[in-house]
Amino acid sequence: MKIVNLRLRLVLWSVALETLLLIVFAAVFVAVLQNAQNQQIEETLRLSAAQLNAVVDIQSGHYRISTAETADMRARGVMAWILSPDGQLGLTIGNAENYPVPANLPLPGQTADHFLKEEEIIRLWVSPLTEGANEFGTLVVALPLRSSQTFLRQIYLGLAVAIPLVVLLSAAGGLFLARRALQPVATITHTARTISAADLSQRIALDLPDDEIGQLAATFNAMLERLDGAFQRERQFTSDVSHELRTPLGFIKTQLSLARSRPRNAAALLEMMAGMEGDVDRMTRLVEQMLSLARVEQRGLESFVPVDLGALLGDLHQHFQPKGGQDDIELSLGLPPQVELTVNGDQAGLRQVFTNLVENAFKYTPRGGQINLEVVRRWDQIEVKVTNFGMVIPPEDIPHLFERFYRVESSRSRETGGAGLGLAISQEIVRRHGGTIEVQSDADRGTLFCVRLPGQHP
Amino acid sequence: MxxxxxxxxxxxxxxxxxxxxxxxxxxxxxxxxxxxxxxxxxxxxxxxxxxxxxxxxxxxxxxxxxxxxxxxxxxxxxxxxxxxxxxxxxxxxxxxxxxxxxxxxxxxxxxxxxxxxxxGPSKSAELVVADLFLNPATKLARRGERSIELTAKEYALLETLMRRPNQVVSRHQIIDHVWDMEFESGSKLIEVYIHALRKKIDEDYPVKLIHTLRGLGYRIGEDENR
CATH class of the missing domain: 3.40.50.2300 (Response regulator)
Structure with a gap:
């Protein structure tokens, strides 16, 4: 079964690990305990043997011992058989009197276990009974293992109860802790679930510590912020576009209904048609500009070729001369001689940027005015300046000038015909070339649009 | 209007x-x-x-x-x-x-x-005073069975009066409702249009509907002395 719940999985893993560790610990603990017990038993047997060796007397073939001398031994459960050199039982001490001498005695200096009766095991120790250099019998000392076995059994029982209990408790604690630690994740999940494209204003509450999850939440919020901004710009753009298209559509609809609301002569109808044609032109321009903006946004850098700005502006200057003559506006072009003015860029895009700027300049320059086109190279940058001495742009409008559909209030009422996209498109194109576009406007120096592009190294 | x-x-x-x-x-x-x-x-x-x-x-x-x-x-x-x-x-x-x-x-x-x-007082599409009807949609007046064509200003003036049947409508009110801000005060335009309306509406009928109250204004209605 695959466990999908992270919290449960964490706890299960930690509990499994903990159980394993506890079992290893218990095994080592029991082994050490048993070893210590065995050593202690052996020690007791050896000491008892040494003591018996000291206190047993032999008088005319009979072994003797005073009861007082063996009292403490007997109290500890020690029992002993004393065998004569010819293997006859000479004397028993403690409980040994009830049992025969065990068969299969171990070699001296070694231990062996022996079933005294059912459920009763004793450990045997054999040593010679000596006095000086004389050996006058064999000592068989034994200690029942019952008490030490009982002790070990209690330890096993304790471990068998304690280990599952500890595991259980730690699992419960682990679940609780995991839930607490993962609570922010649940919050994040919940928030993310309530966020839809329609409402991106929600954020994860950031009263979290600055740990991994806090950082995750902060990152998540930052991403939401960017998404929200993008969605809002998109919505704004859509709403702006629909407004911009609806206004001329409204004009056309109203004019059409007006035209047929009563009989009209040909001249009046022609005049109305001219008005509607103007509205159609306005919508056409808007749609073209939107397409152009979309194209600029899609077009990659792969179409970049070396573009000679000198030649391009010379061409534009030629192109706008007739319009200058028509509007009585002087259009001048200042090119530095013998200077490399080549940039790496999109020929059509750059042409559109400067066409937009010159067309704008024409719109705001009165008859008899002047427009200057100038190109200079500053280190590795090429600056193109378009200056006109017409209307001054109010300072409060300047920061918004490159926004889509932004129009200076005074130019809105004037039928300048722009959709408010020209500068936004220009900026987008320049930005794609790694350049900047700036504007300054005051009464003394006129209005200056300055485009800076990275120049190609000669 | x-x-x-x-x-x-x-x-x-x-x-x-x-x-x-x-x-x-x-x-x-x-x-x-x-x-x-x-x-x-x-x-x-x-x-x-x-x-x-x-x-x-x-x-x-x-x-x-x-x-x-x-x-x-x-x-x-x-x-x-x-x-x-x-x-x-x-x-x-x-x-x-x-x-x-x-x-x-x-x-x-x-x-x-x-x-x-x-x-207005009536929910009907036509304005009615006695046997005079005025249709705001077609801008046509009708007295009895006879249909009367009106110019735009004549219509506007008649409408203003007929929306206030049997009430005195002052010159000032007429100016306010019929002309925009370009009206020149002191002109005789109102009299000219009242005269034209009388010709179209009252001339051929014994019961006159448009009454002049000197110094007060005009009133439309059947009853001469109210």
Missing amino acids: RVLVVEDEPRMAALIRQGLVEEAYAVDVVGRGDEVLDWVQSATYDVILLDIMLPGMNGLEVCRQLRDQGYQIPVLMLTARDTLPDKVKGLDSGADDYLIKPFAIEELTARLRALARRE
């Missing part, structure tokens, strides 16, 4: 003005929301055509202010927005009706007629 058109797009305003003037309305145009109150205080309008998106003050706020100051003039909201919440907001701010751009001139004038009807 005199209409105040509040619309900031000059072309739209011009189109509306043309459409309404051709329908015999007196029209004044104002381009800013915050100027509406001044205009309403200086002249009597029968209806206000109010755009929502306006410089100065938006249409909803203008409408609310008008109502707060006790003006009962019918307001027809005009806007490009067509979502439900906007309509509700428009009506809640005190507007009487709502028209979504883009619209046809015919729909605008039909709604204006409906608003005028709602304000």
Whole structure:
């Protein structure tokens, strides 16, 4: 079964690990305990043997011992058989009197276990009974293992109860802790679930510590912020576009209904048609500009070729001369001689940027005015300046000038015909070339649009 | 009927003005929301055509202010927005009706007629005084069985009188409802049109309907001495 719940999985893993560790610990603990017990038993047997060796007397073939001398031994459960050199039982001490001498005695200096009766095991120790250099019998000392076995059994029982209990408790604690630690994740999940494209204003509450999850939440919020901004710009753009298209559509609809609301002569109808044609032109321009903006946004850098700005502006200057003559506006072009003015860029895009700027300049320059086109190279940058001495742009409008559909209030009422996209498109194109576009406007120096592009190294 | 058109797009305003003037309305145009109150205080309008998106003050706020100051003039909201919440907001701010751009001139004038009807004593589409009928949609008058054609100004003047049957309508009221701000005071225009109307309506009939009350104004009605 695959466990999908992270919290449960964490706890299960930690509990499994903990159980394993506890079992290893218990095994080592029991082994050490048993070893210590065995050593202690052996020690007791050896000491008892040494003591018996000291206190047993032999008088005319009979072994003797005073009861007082063996009292403490007997109290500890020690029992002993004393065998004569010819293997006859000479004397028993403690409980040994009830049992025969065990068969299969171990070699001296070694231990062996022996079933005294059912459920009763004793450990045997054999040593010679000596006095000086004389050996006058064999000592068989034994200690029942019952008490030490009982002790070990209690330890096993304790471990068998304690280990599952500890595991259980730690699992419960682990679940609780995991839930607490993962609570922010649940919050994040919940928030993310309530966020839809329609409402991106929600954020994860950031009263979290600055740990991994806090950082995750902060990152998540930052991403939401960017998404929200993008969605809002998109919505704004859509709403702006629909407004911009609806206004001329409204004009056309109203004019059409007006035209047929009563009989009209040909001249009046022609005049109305001219008005509607103007509205159609306005919508056409808007749609073209939107397409152009979309194209600029899609077009990659792969179409970049070396573009000679000198030649391009010379061409534009030629192109706008007739319009200058028509509007009585002087259009001048200042090119530095013998200077490399080549940039790496999109020929059509750059042409559109400067066409937009010159067309704008024409719109705001009165008859008899002047427009200057100038190109200079500053280190590795090429600056193109378009200056006109017409209307001054109010300072409060300047920061918004490159926004889509932004129009200076005074130019809105004037039928300048722009959709408010020209500068936004220009900026987008320049930005794609790694350049900047700036504007300054005051009464003394006129209005200056300055485009800076990275120049190609000669 | 005199209409105040509040619309900031000059072309739209011009189109509306043309459409309404051709329908015999007196029209004044104002381009800013915050100027509406001044205009309403200086002249009597029968209806206000109010755009929502306006410089100065938006249409909803203008409408609310008008109502707060006790003006009962019918307001027809005009806007490009067509979502439900906007309509509700428009009506809640005190507007009487709502028209979504883009619209046809015919729909605008039909709604204006409906608003005028709602304000008047009768809900019928035609105005009636004795055996004289006036149809605001066709701009045709009828006395008995005889149909009478009217010029735009004659219609507007007759309409103003017939909306107030048996009441004295002062020269001032007539100027307010029939002419826009370009009317020159002291001119004899009203007398000229009253004369023309009498010729068309009363000349051939024993019962005269249009009465002159010297120094007070005019009254339309059957009863000579009221």
